[in-house]
Amino acid sequence: MADTAIFDVDGTLVDTNYQHALAWSRAFRRFDIVLPIWRIHRAIGMGGDQLVPALTSDAVENRHGEALRAAWTEEFEPMIDEVRPFDGAHALLAEVKERGFQVVLASSGKSDHVERFLDLLDARDVADAWTTSDDVESSKPAPDLVQTALARVPGTGGVMIGDSPWDAIAAAKADVATVAVRTGGFSADELRDAGAVGVYDSLGDLIAGLDDTPLARAGA
Structure with a gap:
């Protein structure tokens, strides 16, 4: 019986996946590692x-590894002003909260990025808690982030809302179901194969279909 909605942030609520991919490409190239984007x-x-x-x-x-991650930060930072929330992001958070769920934003992003996205989403008054990369030792697809998010609030269980197969894999390891959206650029088949119990093309579609998901009502 889920009473906590665990929201991935990057790629799910804010449109960042392609900036991330480009920043990683540039970071790898600094070390003469050329990978197709x-x-x-x-x-x-x-x-x-x-x-x-x-x-x-x-x-x-x-x-x-550490130098590559530092290079990624340097490459991503100039693009952060381009980041926008997806249509319906705040409305989805508010609707899920209205249905009785605790709302936790589960991000493995840098703390200053998470703070920026909280403001971008106008989420501070909606979210009961949030996480950053400082809170876990291993990121997705390890379950640490999902488990940490659940531990931030009192409750009996959670539902993950994410955009990537890694969200669903991490959540399954923590015995948490995932509802997925295609906002991150992954196909419906990829998301279902990773374990998502429902896949929606957009946040607006998810809002319209909430009654058919584990987010219909907290504890239901």
Whole structure:
């Protein structure tokens, strides 16, 4: 019986996935690692600690991991002013809250980025809690972020709302169901194959279909 809605932020509530992919491409190129951006996009949704070895190797992670993540930050920061919330983002948060759920924004992003997105979403008065990269040792697809989000509020269980297969995989490891939206650029089949119990093309479609999801009513 779920009473907590756990929202991924990047790619789900704010439109950042392609900025992330481009920033990672530029960061890798600093180290003479040239990867097709479509391959990088397939890994967006993982945290940087998981993404670097997944796209390259453990040897690259051991040698350059921290420097690559620092380079990614430098490349992403100039693009942050381009980031906008998806249509319906605040309305979805407010509607889920109105249905009796606690709302936790579960991000593995840098704390200053999360603070910026909270303001962009006008979410401070809606969210009961939120997370940042400072709160977990391992990012998605490890379950740490989902478990940390649940621990931030009293309750009995959660529902994950995300945009990537990594959200669904991480949530399943924490015994949490996922409702997915295609806002991050992943296909419906990819999201269902990762374990999503429902897939919606947009946040507006999800709002219209909430009665058919585990977000219909808290504790239902």
